[in-house]
Amino acid sequence: PFHPYYTIKDILGILLLVLFLMLLVLFAPDLLGDPD
Template sequence: YYSIKDILGFVLMFILLATLALFSPNLLGDPENFTPANPLATPP
């Protein structure tokens, strides 16, 4: 009984992780990565 519950938990967590990674991969990303680069200014 417990192994069925554990397998169900692993499958649900894998589905959640897969949907997050495949459908919205930039959701948890750093917003600094989306600012366009300025070639005239050096980064700090």
């Protein structure tokens, strides 16, 4: 029932989101409200 395109799109979306969050934590941790 599931088309492979949607699975790949979801996986890519999750990977991009995780990558963005990792970059945000690494380069701009102060934006998240944690001064440590």
